[in-house]
Amino acid sequence: MNESLESRSNGAYDVVVLGAGPVGQNVADHARAAGLTVAVVERELVGGECSYWACVPSKALLRPVVAVADAQRVDGARQAVTGRLDTAQVFARRDRYVTDWDDTGQAEWVKSIGADLFRGHGRIDGPRRVIVTRDDGARHTLTARHAVAIATGSRPVLPDIPGINEARPWTNRHGTDSSTVPARLAIVGGGGVGVEMATLWQGLGSQVTLLARRSLLPRMEPFAGEFIARGLTQAGADVRIGVRVTALRRPDPAGPVTLTLDDGGELEADDVMFATGRAPHTDDLGLDTVGLTPGSWLDVDTTCLVRGVEGDWLYALGDVNHRALLTHQGKYQARTAGDAIGARAAGLPLDDAPWGDHATTADQHAVPQVFFTDPEAGAVGLSAEEAARAGRRTKVVDLDLSAAQGANLYADGYQGHARMVVDLDREILLGVTFVGYGISELLHSATIAVAGEVPLKRLRHAVACFPTVSEIWLFLLAAYHRK
Ligand SMILES: Cc1cc2nc3c(=O)[nH]c(=O)nc-3n(C[C@H](O)[C@H](O)[C@H](O)COP(=O)(O)OP(=O)(O)OC[C@H]3O[C@@H](n4cnc5c(N)ncnc54)[C@H](O)[C@@H]3O)c2cc1C
Numbered sequence: 001m002n003e004s005l006e007s008r009s010n011g012a013y014d015v016v017v018l019g020a021g022p023v024g025q026n027v028a029d030h031a032r033a034a035g036l037t038v039a040v041v042e043r044e045l046v047g048g049e050c051s052y053w054a055c056v057p058s059k060a061l062l063r064p065v066v067a068v069a070d071a072q073r074v075d076g077a078r079q080a081v082t083g084r085l086d087t088a089q090v091f092a093r094r095d096r097y098v099t100d101w102d103d104t105g106q107a108e109w110v111k112s113i114g115a116d117l118f119r120g121h122g123r124i125d126g127p128r129r130v131i132v133t134r135d136d137g138a139r140h141t142l143t144a145r146h147a148v149a150i151a152t153g154s155r156p157v158l159p160d161i162p163g164i165n166e167a168r169p170w171t172n173r174h175g176t177d178s179s180t181v182p183a184r185l186a187i188v189g190g191g192g193v194g195v196e197m198a199t200l201w202q203g204l205g206s207q208v209t210l211l212a213r214r215s216l217l218p219r220m221e222p223f224a225g226e227f228i229a230r231g232l233t234q235a236g237a238d239v240r241i242g243v244r245v246t247a248l249r250r251p252d253p254a255g256p257v258t259l260t261l262d263d264g265g266e267l268e269a270d271d272v273m274f275a276t277g278r279a280p281h282t283d284d285l286g287l288d289t290v291g292l293t294p295g296s297w298l299d300v301d302t303t304c305l306v307r308g309v310e311g312d313w314l315y316a317l318g319d320v321n322h323r324a325l326l327t328h329q330g331k332y333q334a335r336t337a338g339d340a341i342g343a344r345a346a347g348l349p350l351d352d353a354p355w356g357d358h359a360t361t362a363d364q365h366a367v368p369q370v371f372f373t374d375p376e377a378g379a380v381g382l383s384a385e386e387a388a389r390a391g392r393r394t395k396v397v398d399l400d401l402s403a404a405q406g407a408n409l410y411a412d413g414y415q416g417h418a419r420m421v422v423d424l425d426r427e428i429l430l431g432v433t434f435v436g437y438g439i440s441e442l443l444h445s446a447t448i449a450v451a452g453e454v455p456l457k458r459l460r461h462a463v464a465c466f467p468t469v470s471e472i473w474l475f476l477l478a479a480y481h482r483k
């Protein structure tokens with residue numbers, strides 16, 4: 001808490017931002033750019049889950065694993081990669097990217113944009129008021145002339161099964177900040193966290209067992225999870241689909257943990273990680289003081305204003321609105337809402353029609369996502385099933401990614417798949433999915449095509465370079481036109 005700042009402003013700001021993760025930082029930046037005074041409240045580390053226990057450390061740890069796997073797929077390079085990963089160096093690399101969990105640099109950045117940082121737990125106390133409680137119990141009141149923006153993110157959910165506490169399970173926190181490699185790691189949950197953590201810890205030397213009660217990555221095209229399961233199995237992991245954990249026990253705190261499974265079996269591991277979804281950080285936020293339900297995800301309109309609150313002052317961005325639990329999508333919401341807050345404060349008209357400057361239209365039509373597994377999986381827009389459910393008349397085009405010669409040059413024995421879902425009425429793309437080596441940087445071409453609603457007739461003029469993986473576009477379009 002910076003008391004001199006509070007006394008300087010008398011606690012009165014144009015905008016108060018709760019949470020200084022990537023989303024809170026971006027809404028603060030855009031509100032500042034609109035000339036508004038801004039207070040940012042953070043109770044833990046400026047930079048949020050993303051910077052210290054999610055996106056950044058997980059990708060810092062995954063990159064060496066995938067870099068070695070990539071080299072091993074190229075004759076000549078493979079022969080040069082003979083040793084094991086140097087885990088001490090891998091962890092040291094991660095520590096650099098998370099700046100040793102020290103947020104001084106990010107706190108300085110908040111200051112550099114001209115916003116005031118208040119450290120402590122923020123709680124709404126009726127319309128346009130926030131009370132910040134510091135660790136030492138001191139309380140300070142902030143008021144917001146124009147907006148309070150909730151960007152408090154989410155936390156992992158642990159299922160209510162017997163022995164869960166005794167098992168002392170890892171969540172994404174220990175999954176990204178541990179500097180020791182358990183010999184045997186059981187991972188429960190086949191979503192994004194589960195598959196990335198399985199790739200990562202298997203690559204670092206654990207014997208990983210991944211337990212998924214449904215398919216892997218069930219929200220993506222089915223082939224994505226199938227490719228990732230195969231990749232994990234080839235890397236030595238034990239992938240079990242359709243299995244539930246019914247109980248856990250770790251009688252000796254220093255000993256192994258035993259998982260009881262619903263197939264009648266048991267699994268012993270040195271540690272167990274739960275990657276079974278998220279809950280919003282809205283339970284201790286004073287939502288009841290403005291007529292909302294504590295602990296709920298916050299329903300928002302296209303400018304990220306919370307529905308059901310009078311006076312157009314409460315916004316919710318990022319994970320808390322449950323639109324897309326992704327840093328880039330939350331930052332997009334923050335840029336959009338920050339500009340909308342600025343426009344409303346200045347009494348300017350809003351440009352909130354679909355695809356307008358103050359509308360988060362991409363949340364509905366063009367959310368891109370990459371899982372940094374081996375192979376990688378990336379998708380944007382609708383899957384074939386989602387398009388069918390939405391009643392769209394579609395043609396689904398499927399291709400082996402090795403149809404592009406660039407893919408084979410990239411990796412000997414390239415394994416991958418591409419799918420595009422075409423809206424037959426408008427001849428535009430509704431969705432695209434790629435699974436394969438090095439496809440993460442390919443996805444943005446699909447995002448541009450989907451968000452831009454680029455007609456296929458024009459897309460054929462976007463010529464991809466030979467010999468790149470991107471040439472898959474040429475073959476996808478040719479396959480679409482073939483009867
Ligand atoms: C393991 C893992 C890997 C991921 N990888 C990716 C990825 O590669 N790419 C991607 O796009 N997404 C990824 N995600 C998702 C991504 O982490 C989230 O979508 C993102 O962090 C959301 O940003 P946010 O700012 O909304 O919330 P957070 O990053 O969670 O930040 C919220 C901040 O609010 C603070 N806060 C909470 N309550 C209060 C309060 N009452 N008062 C004051 N401060 C408060 C918290 O301390 C925190 O600093 C990953 C998630 C996990 C778990």
Ligand SMILES: NC(=O)c1ccc[n+]([C@@H]2O[C@H](COP(=O)([O-])OP(=O)(O)OC[C@H]3O[C@@H](n4cnc5c(N)ncnc54)[C@H](O)[C@@H]3O)[C@@H](O)[C@H]2O)c1
Nearest residue numbers: 159189190191192193194213275276277278325370371372
């Ligand atoms: N690279 C990325 O973009 C990236 C990486 C990781 C996470 N994320 C995002 O972070 C968010 C959280 O990821 P997550 O994987 O924790 O959540 P998730 O909701 O994506 O997946 C959780 C999975 O756990 C399963 N599950 C729930 N309860 C279970 C139980 N009791 N037993 C077994 N399985 C159970 C669910 O069926 C689901 O498949 C997601 O929205 C994800 O997209 C993004």
